[in-house]
Structure formats: C-alpha cells, structure tokens
Amino acid sequence: MSLSLKWSVQRITTKFEFKIARSAESYYDVVILELSEGEFTGFGEAAPSKRYEKGPEAILELLSANKNQILEISVEDAEYRQEQLEHMFPQSYSLQAALDTAFWDLYGQRQGKPLWKIFGATQNLVTSSYTIGISDLSVIPAKIKEAIDYPILKIKLGTDYDHDIMRAIRAETDKVLRVDVNEGWKTLDDAKRGAEWLAEENVEFLEQPMPSNQLDDIAQLREFSPLPLVADENSVRPQDIPGLVGAYDGINIKLMKCGGLTNAKEMVDLAHKHEFDIMLGCMVETSIGISAMSQLGSYARWLDLDGNVLLAKDPYRGVGNQAGEICLLDKPGLGIEIT
C-alpha cells in the first residue's frame, strides 16, 4: 500500500510568555505531519528552535520540494532512514525529527505495538519537571501557583538578576529545583560563584551553565562544582557525546536537536557507554513531540517533558501529564488523538 503525506502549521500559545537567557516568545509555530498508509496514520512534529535552525517557513519549503522522495523512504529500516533524512535535510533537525517520528509511529501501528516496547523500554518513568521561565519578579508568585501540583521545578536563570529570581521563588516554595542557565554565565568566575550559591539552595543540578564553545571552562567548573553539570546546548547530536567526557555528568537529549527517535536512542546508548546520566527534554511542543520522546523515558534519570503542559491548549492528546507523571499508553505506535 502506498504512503501519503500531509502537513500543516499550528500556532501553539503558551500560558505565560516563555523566556530563557537568549529569547522570549508567547507563541510558536510548529509543523505537524500526518503520514498515512491505509487505515494507519503516523504523526510527527517539527518545533524548530532558532538556536539551531531556520523557522517553519523553511520547513514547508523543504517538504514541498522533497515530497516525492520522502514517500520513498523506508518504513522498516530506521538506520538507513536516518541516513536518508540527514542527507536530504542536513540543516533541519526538527524536520528530520518530525519525519522520523511519523515513520516510527506508522511502523509501530503496522506492528501493532507501542514504540516504547519496540525500543526495549518500560512504562516506569520518573516524575517530569515543570519549567519556570524567566519573568519579572512580580509574575513569579503566579507562576509558582500555576505549577502547584508539580513536585519538581526547572528554573531558567542566566540573567543579571538571578539572585532576585531565586529569592522570589524560594519565598513561595521549598520544592526541589533544577536550574538551567542556557549558556547565560559567560565567565568561569561567575559560573563558580553561581554553582557554589545554588548548591546552598536545594538545587539538584546545573544545566548548560556556560556557552557551548567554552567547553574547557566548563571542564574546570566541573572540577570545582558541588552540583552535577548537565549538557544541553553542548549535547546536540550523537557525535557530540564522546567529546563531553570530563566536562559534564549528564546529557540532555531532545528530538528537535538530534533529529528524531533513531538518533535519540543512539544517544541513549552512547550515554550508557560513556557513563553519562540521561535527561530527556523538549522544546515547547504539542503532545505529538512529547509522546514521541516519552517512549524512551525509562532510560532517563531525569525527565523534562513539559512542553505540552506549558501550552494554553494542546491540539493533540497522547501520553498525558498529571502533576509530572507521564503515562505511556499501551496502544500501537504513539497512540496520538486529535483533541
């Protein structure tokens, strides 16, 4: 039976403006794919990050120009498919991810099995964190209230008022916090002071404290830091991982950076080989992207899969997220429904 492919752009709006050290947005345009074969439809999502690639218009152009070739891609052979995708779309990781996800979803439906089973994973997932983006201090109490059901918060820092942010958060809650600096601390001295300070604030780890091109500084910081360091902007694709030994304790894997589930699973295997702790993360995404990444969830020590619950309205239903508890479905493929 032959394949057909449809795509659409969906504007997804966040409950609060989503601000990190380098950007601030209150909505995102994502590209949704529907890859159909008879009664089955595989879903995929591209949520391009400006840090790594061009926006959704570029993805639409690539889809239009390559539609026939896409429909010839292998449903069965994921490794060969990844090679094909990287060759066709070398600059667009989120499009690779969307296509790889749609093909995996279709494959799972053909097999009549959920993807987590196909990947050798289990349904035992740790609790996901909920992200508190950067904001004016006056908004922080409302954000902490919005997150009241979530036991673990991930705080975005990397501003010139980090201490004020932490003070405002700690005035509201004594929950476990994880801190993501998004490359925001530029000198080793600042980063050392930050790590020492946050270790006193019941913080579990420090994510990407310094710019990715300052890996030597980060390795020096790790010698000193009382908190574990987790790579995000430094941990983009599988080939990045061996070079992070000595600089980090863990790596954050995201579909939109690495190009899909095939590469994400390779990164999981490489992380095991090099003894890194694994975090699975996301961009602001719908339940399609989140459900896809969750399939590998049991491999992770930390989950940060909250992109869909940051949305005012999610156009899809998948794994769900009740107070940080993500529930993998026992349905073929990803089990996505349109809401």
Ligand SMILES: [Mg+2]
């Ligand atoms: Mg991060």
